[in-house]
Amino acid sequence: MDLRSLIAPRLVAHAHCDIPCGIYDPTAAKVAADTVAKMVEKITGSTGGDEASRNTFIRSVAVKEEHAQICKKELLILWTDYFKPEHLEKYPKLHDTFWKAAKLCSKNKQSVDAKAAADLQAAVKEIADIFWATKK
Amino acid sequence: MRPATLLFRVAVAGRSMEPTLEDGDWLLVRKLRRPPRPGEVVVTSDPREPARLLVKRVRAVAGDRVTVQGDHADPAESTDSRQFGPIPGAAIVGRPLLRYAPLHRFGLVR
Numbered sequence: 001m002d003l004r005s006l007i008a009p010r011l012v013a014h015a016h017c018d019i020p021c022g023i024y025d026p027t028a029a030k031v032a033a034d035t036v037a038k039m040v041e042k043i044t045g046s047t048g049g050d051e052a053s054r055n056t057f058i059r060s061v062a063v064k065e066e067h068a069q070i071c072k073k074e075l076l077i078l079w080t081d082y083f084k085p086e087h088l089e090k091y092p093k094l095h096d097t098f099w100k101a102a103k104l105c106s107k108n109k110q111s112v113d114a115k116a117a118a119d120l121q122a123a124v125k126e127i128a129d130i131f132w133a134t135k136k
Numbered sequence: 137m138r139p140a141t142l143l144f145r146v147a148v149a150g151r152s153m154e155p156t157l158e159d160g161d162w163l164l165v166r167k168l169r170r171p172p173r174p175g176e177v178v179v180t181s182d183p184r185e186p187a188r189l190l191v192k193r194v195r196a197v198a199g200d201r202v203t204v205q206g207d208h209a210d211p212a213e214s215t216d217s218r219q220f221g222p223i224p225g226a227a228i229v230g231r232p233l234l235r236y237a238p239l240h241r242f243g244l245v246r
Contacts, residue, residue: 007145007162007236007237008145008147008162009144009145009146009147009162009163010145011139011144011145011146011147011189012146012147012148012149012189013146013147013148013149013163013165013179013189013190013191013232014149014150014182014188014189014190014191015148015149015150015151015152015153015157015159015190015191015192015206015214016149016150016151016152016214016215
């Protein structure tokens with residue numbers, strides 16, 4: 001038996017709220033950002049004026065809007081609930097990174113811009129990298 | 137839940153006691169045989185589910201009624217006497233003395 005399992009408590013004392021807490025994951029923001037990029041691609045490549053094409057076009061715009069909002073929401077949860085002052089000490093650019101990423105979510109709503117979509121993906125990746133580094 | 141020994145260890149699960157205790161802290165707990173005092177951190181059994189242990193801070197003691205609360209600044213982060221009301225003194229199991237892991241947070245629990 002190793003030392004760790006020898007000294008590990010066998011009881012758990014809960015310091016919870018009843019709402020499950022402490023479960024944070026940047027994956028949801030990443031999926032949303034990837035979806036935004038995919039929709040920008042679809043919108044840009046969209047041709048044809050028939051009903052089916054127009055329907056697809058409008059749906060792509062709607063999905064882009066929706067997922068840019070989901071991305072912003074997921075980022076704000078990480079920013080305000082997960083990250084703590086000690087993380088900020090270690091990653092002084094944290095606030096700036098989140099602020100810019102949230103603004104990129106808005107920019108992706110306002111425009112159809114492959115660069116903005118790629119920038120958002122990069123910003124989310126940067127945040128995810130910091131997140132996973134704090135979990136080590 | 138009544139540990140058999142005078143001293144026992146618990147692992148903290150959850151964030152309601154931040155910044156005093158963090159999720160994953162390992163604590164050495166001493167059984168409490170006297171009435172709790174306001175301001176102390178205590179391990180109690182959950183009044184809603186006695187087999188489950190909670191760790192909270194005593195806010196007030198009125199006779200046998202003990203009000204416990206999480207340290208977290210945001211009340212939404214803690215389920216405590218604000219939801220389930222005061223608990224009976226007998227529900228209190230012990231008092232954490234020492235955080236022994238993680239090592240960089242080693243120290244007395246206050």
